[in-house]
Amino acid sequence: MTSTSEHSEFPTGQEAREIDAVVVGAGFAGLHMLHKLRELGLSVQVYEAGDGLGGTWFWNRYPGARVDVKSMYYNYSFDPELEQEWEWTEKYPPQPELLRYINHVADRFDLRKDVRLRTRVTAAVYDESAARWRITTDRGEVVSARFAIMATGCLSVPKMVEIPGIETFRGRSFHTGHWPEREVDFTGRRVAVIGTGSSGVQVIPLIARTAEKLTVFQRTPNYVLPARNHAIDPEFQRGIKSRYRDVRKANRESGFGIAQPEATKGALEVSEQERNAFYRKVWADKDSELVSMMVGFTDTLSDEASNETAAQFIRDRIAEIVADPAVAQLLQPAGFFGVKRPVLGTDYYETFNRPNVRLVDVSTTPLAEITASGLATTQESFEFDDIIYATGYDAMTGALDAIDIRGRDGASLREKWAAGPVTYLGLTAAGFPNLFTITGPGSPSVLSNMMVSIEQHVDWVADAIDTMRTRGVKAMEAETDAEQAWTRHVGEAGDMTLYPKVDSWYVGSNVPGKPRVMYAYIGGVGAYREKCDQVAADDYDGFTLTQ
């Protein structure tokens, strides 16, 4: 830590309401941050663009939306009573259940009164002389806060297709990440789904059940493992609850935030028989998890030949399930397994055996235009009643870029990150004192069980703020050297794996023109937590604290 001291006063005649902290976003991260800061006695205002709480789980209301981390691990751990009293119903709960849980938490801790819904933060400008952030909303509200905490979500800015004509379509259009609150009926309709990532994979089987005809436009096939979702076994739920402290600790110390048996061998260090027996177990076991396939061997995500064994195993399963060999071939991914977000699905491949479902490969004949009556590829025209865009997000930086964030000397965060995000620990940026990004770029975030990463960041930020208050520190700012070293480390950690070798939103390649860098830290949540704790223990090493 470097300490500097300066004297300043708040500007006189300041018209903005003064509070301690603004939190942007009322999803899992924002609500938890609010709770923690209130416990510290701070005055907090949360702004939320949606007209309900829940962030991701508010907006992703499409049919089939559910989490793909086990319910028992995908919830708050901060309150032992809360974790005991809430009863999960399924291995992977659906969106309505998650939204009920979030609203339950909000009521239980009386969080609503500090959340302003339907209000989008448009700008955050740092006033160095006052060491305060001036936050402006789209409703014209201006508030002055010591701390600005961005809990804006990693996947909250939907991305559309980059072709002309979207606004000309006369039928109904939906983006999975901005789904209407009312129930949408697809019975007897001709429906297009564009995109086969996690959202597409979840929505496609359900739409296929009622639509007259479903056409799926696939650019890149994904590796889809069977979710094998089921009603939660009460015995299992009781068992986890009885040892929750140990379970939480193990998850926090793990690589992806979901503890797994430690792998000791590379995939090619065991016999083919042993390897396939493992893959078969993960594929078939009703209690297995996505991450098991990724970390069952030490080198699945880092060695091309090892990775290929898992990839081929899944391709073989696709060929077994899909009746038409030409369709099966189109559904078989060619690239590495696990380093473009793999997916859990229910009846996904089976759906392509239905007579009312057609798969169109748009890697060879790309989408060319959305028309008044449907869409056209470079080869064929289609007519639809409904188009569903399951086309993903401007991930990690999209929501931060959407706010005009200006730090010391009016410097813009957007401009600072023009060649890719530069952060210290994925939590802070030099030039932007007292601004924190929960699960920000450069932290494990999307490469982990989000609940584990959210809680770790919220706790770290709350501790930092508490320390500042106790010690009379007015501003905390990352040092440029520390920031550069961390950002380099994030890139180097990525380079030790296969992640940068494939196109995916993890490296920003899904958004034309976005810098291609590693947007999340792959070093593992356990190691990352240790690093963050060490920084705090070393008197906030790498930060300048100004009194």
Ligand code: N01
């Ligand atoms: O978005 P995606 P998503 N022409 O970016 C295609 C989380 N999540 O909403 O792969 C044609 O993964 C694009 O094709 P390609 C999870 O972390 C979790 O599905 O770029 N196609 C791809 O197929 C996930 O990773 C759950 O070639 C175009 C698809 O659209 C993340 O959110 C559920 C195109 C986008 O896939 C994002 O998932 C849902 C174009 N111009 C989401 N543009 C859980 O299960 C895009 N595509 C927990």
